[in-house]
Every structure is written in structure tokens, then in C-alpha cells.
Amino acid sequence: MGVNSSSAGRGRRRYDSPLRDQQARQTRRAIVAAATRLFIARGYAGTSLADIAADASVARPTAFAAFGSKAALLQEVVDQALAGDDEPVPVAERPWFRPVREGRTPEAVLHAYAEVCRVIGGRAADVFEVVRQAADEGPELAALWETTQRNRRAGAAMVIDRFEELTPLPQGLDHEHAVDVVWMFNDPAHYRSLVRTRGWSEQEYTTWIADHLHHALAEPRRAVGSGATP
DSSP: OHHHHHHHHHHHHHHHHHHHHHHHHHHHHHHHHHHHHHHHHHOSTTOOHHHHHHHHTSOHHHHHHHHSSHHHHHHHHHHHHHHSSSOOOOGGGSTTTHHHHHOSSHHHHHHHHHHHHHHHHHHHHHHHHHHHHHGGGOHHHHHHHHHHHHHHHHHHHHHHHHHHHHSOOOTTOOHHHHHHHHHHHTOHHHHIIIIIITOOOHHHHHHHHHHHHHHHHSSOOOOTTSOOOO
16 A cells, blocks of 8 residues: 555656646746836836736745745846747857858858847847846846846857857957947847837848948948057
8 A cells, every 4th residue: 555655646747747847837928928018018117026916827935935035036037038939049050040050151150140239139128128127126137237248248258259260350350340330239228229229120120230330340440549540
């Protein structure tokens, strides 16, 4: 009796565990979706965990247990906005980033990355604005904002690394400055300003990014401080 009961118990746990994991993941997704909506609509300070829990149709302790704090939940909102889902797949392996790594010409790399900027801008521009506005509300949020900036620069560095595998940078532009250029243009705030505020089409935005990256990275320039006249 004891052996059979124990075996049955182990069998139930073995079969129930995937279901519990799936339910927990669905709950986390619902909480993140609710947090994204409310943070964008009301701002970080104007949104409580209780608001998020109610919108996600879960108890407040459930929302707290899933993420630990409102700041940690905002971090997850940022991560999923950037990635597009909650799968543990590195950016470099994402289908929408792979054309950057696999581009066969400098122009192909820059055009592919302009598409990446469009994709991320569409998903994350409003979320980035939430983080920017919340950054002065405490050290944890300030650190989150700084992390978003470092991660943008890491993405820019991947672009320049691939670019330099294909061709030298133009005269007068070193690696660090080239990364800075891409970092400047991959800011989702540009998408928010041009597409959301000014009504540009996504194609116009993508073309604008690609053209400016090409002008900055694929054309000769005089070295800074060289004393040469334009």
C-alpha cells in the first residue's frame, strides 16, 4: 500500500508539473501584458501592483510573488518588449536580428539593422519612455535606465563588428566612435517621435535610419581635429 501510494503520488507530480509550469507562465504573461498597458497609459508612478493584478485578473500577492517588486516587473516588461516574447533566446539568435549577422555587404548589414530599429521601436518605444521618466524615482530604476542604454550600445557594437568584418571603417572614424553613431540612431525615441508623433510610415522611418547609417559609416570623412577644411 505504501509503495503504491508513493508511486501514484510521484506519477501525479510528474504529470501535473508541466501543467503547473504552463499555468504559471500564462499567469506571468498576463501580468506582464497588464503592466505594459498600464505603465504606458498611466506611467510608472501612477500604476500600482494592485492595479496590475486587477487588470491581469490575479490576486496582488500572485503578482508580487511572480516578480518580487514593481521595479522588477518593469524590467521584465522592458525585456519582453525588446525580445518580442519571454523565450530565453539571445538577441543575436533572434530571426529578426540574424540578417545583421549574416549580411554579406556593409550596405546589407546597415539595411538589416535599420529593420531591427523599426521592429524594436514599434515594440519598445513607449516602454523606453516609461523607464526614462521613472529613472529619477530611485536607484533601482536609474540602474534599469542605465542598463537599457548599455544594452543598446552592445547591440550597436555587434553591428560595427560585422561591418568591420566586411570592410574597413572610413578614414577618420574609429571603432568606438562608429559604435556611438549606431547607438545614437538605434534609440527607440526616434521611432516614437517620427512614427508615433509625426506620423511617418514605418517604411519612411526604416529608410531614414538606413540612409543616415550609410552616410555616417560608409562614406569617407576627414579626421576630427585634422585642421582640414570641408
